[in-house]
Amino acid sequence: MKDPTAREPAADRLAALVFAKGPTCLGFDPRPEWAPPELRPKSSSIEHAAEAAVAYFDEVLEAASFAAAAVKIQAAFFERWLAPGFAAFVRCCRRARELGMFVVADVKRGDIGTTSEAYAEAYLSPVDGESPLADAVTVSPYLGSDGLNPFFAAARRHDGLVFTLVKTSNPSSKELQDLVVAGTTIAERVAAAVEAEAERTRAHFGYGSSGAVVGATHREELAHFRAAMPHAWLLLPGYGAQGAGPQDVVDAFDRRGLGALVAASRSLTYPWAGAGAPDAWRAALKTAARKMADELAALKPSAST
Amino acid sequence: MKDPTAREPAADRLAALVFAKGPTCLGFDPRPEWAPPELRPKSSSIEHAAEAAVAYFDEVLEAASFAAAAVKIQAAFFERWLAPGFAAFVRCCRRARELGMFVVADVKRGDIGTTSEAYAEAYLSPVDGESPLADAVTVSPYLGSDGLNPFFAAARRHDGLVFTLVKTSNPSSKELQDLVVAGTTIAERVAAAVEAEAERTRAHFGYGSSGAVVGATHREELAHFRAAMPHAWLLLPGYGAQGAGPQDVVDAFDRRGLGALVAASRSLTYPWAGAGAPDAWRAALKTAARKMADELAALKPSAST
Numbered sequence: 161m162k163d164p165t166a167r168e169p170a171a172d173r174l175a176a177l178v179f180a181k182g183p184t185c186l187g188f189d190p191r192p193e194w195a196p197p198e199l200r201p202k203s204s205s206i207e208h209a210a211e212a213a214v215a216y217f218d219e220v221l222e223a224a225s226f227a228a229a230a231v232k233i234q235a236a237f238f239e240r241w242l243a244p245g246f247a248a249f250v251r252c253c254r255r256a257r258e259l260g261m262f263v264v265a266d267v268k269r270g271d272i273g274t275t276s277e278a279y280a281e282a283y284l285s286p287v288d289g290e291s292p293l294a295d296a297v298t299v300s301p302y303l304g305s306d307g308l309n310p311f312f313a314a315a316r317r318h319d320g321l322v323f324t325l326v327k328t329s330n331p332s333s334k335e336l337q338d339l340v341v342a343g344t345t346i347a348e349r350v351a352a353a354v355e356a357e358a359e360r361t362r363a364h365f366g367y368g369s370s371g372a373v374v375g376a377t378h379r380e381e382l383a384h385f386r387a388a389m390p391h392a393w394l395l396l397p398g399y400g401a402q403g404a405g406p407q408d409v410v411d412a413f414d415r416r417g418l419g420a421l422v423a424a425s426r427s428l429t430y431p432w433a434g435a436g437a438p439d440a441w442r443a444a445l446k447t448a449a450r451k452m453a454d455e456l457a458a459l460k461p462s463a464s465t
Numbered sequence: 466m467k468d469p470t471a472r473e474p475a476a477d478r479l480a481a482l483v484f485a486k487g488p489t490c491l492g493f494d495p496r497p498e499w500a501p502p503e504l505r506p507k508s509s510s511i512e513h514a515a516e517a518a519v520a521y522f523d524e525v526l527e528a529a530s531f532a533a534a535a536v537k538i539q540a541a542f543f544e545r546w547l548a549p550g551f552a553a554f555v556r557c558c559r560r561a562r563e564l565g566m567f568v569v570a571d572v573k574r575g576d577i578g579t580t581s582e583a584y585a586e587a588y589l590s591p592v593d594g595e596s597p598l599a600d601a602v603t604v605s606p607y608l609g610s611d612g613l614n615p616f617f618a619a620a621r622r623h624d625g626l627v628f629t630l631v632k633t634s635n636p637s638s639k640e641l642q643d644l645v646v647a648g649t650t651i652a653e654r655v656a657a658a659v660e661a662e663a664e665r666t667r668a669h670f671g672y673g674s675s676g677a678v679v680g681a682t683h684r685e686e687l688a689h690f691r692a693a694m695p696h697a698w699l700l701l702p703g704y705g706a707q708g709a710g711p712q713d714v715v716d717a718f719d720r721r722g723l724g725a726l727v728a729a730s731r732s733l734t735y736p737w738a739g740a741g742a743p744d745a746w747r748a749a750l751k752t753a754a755r756k757m758a759d760e761l762a763a764l765k766p767s768a769s770t
Contacts, residue, residue: 205593239583240586242551243552271541300608333609335654341644
């Protein structure tokens with residue numbers, strides 16, 4: 161059954177948003193201790209931490225959503241507050257969807273069979289009469305296609321998108337992802353599965369309902385994976401605080417400026433980080449978002465060569 | 466900081482429970498539609514589904530915990546009910562801990578750095594003044610040691626246990642886990658990391674705070690991984706409804722009958738499955754648990770050779 165609230169494939173919804181606002185993806189990993197004083201939790205309880213995270217997320221959206229096509233909401237930082245945290249995660253996803261943003265539930269789930277189906281149901285299906293929690297979900301491929309296929313099926317059915325972990329930017333990603341078997345790395349094998357599903361489901365703008373997480377910290381590597389998955393939206397974490405800059409991501413885009421979402425978390429949502437929020441923190445949020453959007457917009461000519 | 470509520474390493478707590486009740490692990494993947502009629506949800510709302518799952522879990526514990534050292538609670542089947550579902554997952558974990566069972570939060574999480582730390586905090590650390598939600602957590606190794614180490618560290622600090630996915634029982638597990646690099650499969654490489662941490666943290670009974678998920682459906686393979694990880698508790702799903710029987714798991718145990726938890730979900734918690742619960746469903750739960758415990762207890766002589 162099609163989700164009656166979805167009007168078009170996620171890959172096309174995302175393309176329209178990237179045309180309108182650029183490829184910035186606001187990453188939200190709530191850190192109440194870095195919030196402006198007036199938005200810090202009222203106590204050390206998990207209820208107050210969760211409540212404060214939602215309130216601050218509203219502020220971030222109000223200040224910065226003008227310059228971002230998408231948000232990536234990190235489940236881990238909510239789950240550490242258990243039930244109130246997960247409820248806050250759900251609320252943050254719903255707020256961002258209501259504002260028309262493309263919502264990536266960064267949950268990195270992965271299991272097999274009916275268990276993967278249950279996870280896909282949680283994040284990509286209409287639940288309890290409401291529209292799906294997210295437009296896209298991140299998944300982990302260690303269990304093989306039995307683990308990925310239920311997510312792919314849910315994305316097809318409900319016009320969602322699945323970002324599979326392909327090549328991550330952390331140093332130890334090489335331990336497993338870079339191992340070479342018969343001339344092909346593990347990451348390349350996962351990329352082939354991602355591309356097969358992307359090609360099969362490609363929509364108006366040429367991208368399908370299967371995408372990939374690729375680290376933004378190595379330019380050559382990114383170009384390589386871009387070429388290996390021409391129909392896949394890429395989600396690139398690692399921009400800003402994690403070290404990648406505009407030149408590292410330039411090859412991820414097609415000539416129209418489509419094909420990749422560039423995610424930054426700390427540098428957009430707590431641009432002051434450990435230093436403490438300035439009084440003009442709303443302005444700082446706006447400035448950080450505008451700066452990143454401008455950096456990425458400036459890439460377009462280079463990408464069109 | 467040590468968790469003041471924990472008294473001994475998880476590996477030793479588990480050993481004591483397995484001595485007392487055998488290696489059965491009750492797997493709970495709530496399926497309200499299979500519950501006895503009087504315990505079905507009052508409506509199709511996610512609140513009622515979640516509430517019914519907790520009520521049924523209480524019944525399962527009351528009927529079957531006499532014959533099981535541990536429970537494995539599957540987060541996916543709760544997350545599909547979003548916030549009420551996650552709250553129910555937390556309640557189920559707490560109920561089983563209160564009864565003194567060894568609780569495995571089957572969440573298969575995995576990310577990097579502070580994000581893995583946040584997940585580890587959720588499941589293995591004292592949160593909000595309460596004891597940790599679970600004794601053990603399942604994790605996925607695609608991101609390499611950057612992803613695993615934060616879980617290992619939390620397990621050491623709070624006397625928990627981490628079950629890393631090594632070799633799963635699903636058909637497509639071969640796509641990635643069985644690939645051979647320089648004479649070693651991917652699964653064997655993950656096993657080496659699991660064993661290194663297990664050896665480093667081994668406690669009184671010789672097992673450490675790092676364990677492995679290994680599918681129970683191939684006897685030779687299980688024997689191989691048992692030998693590769695002599696200090697690791699193994700979590701073996703796939704018993705019962707998924708096809709493995711007593712002879713498939715016999716090599717997982719040491720001469721004392723320690724070293725493995727054998728998990729069964731459907732055959733223990735909904736032994737009637739699609740057929741509909743009999744009137745005497747409590748008796749059916751007891752019988753199913755006793756039968757599995759007896760099957761596994763009968764293995765001891767063979768395992769001691």
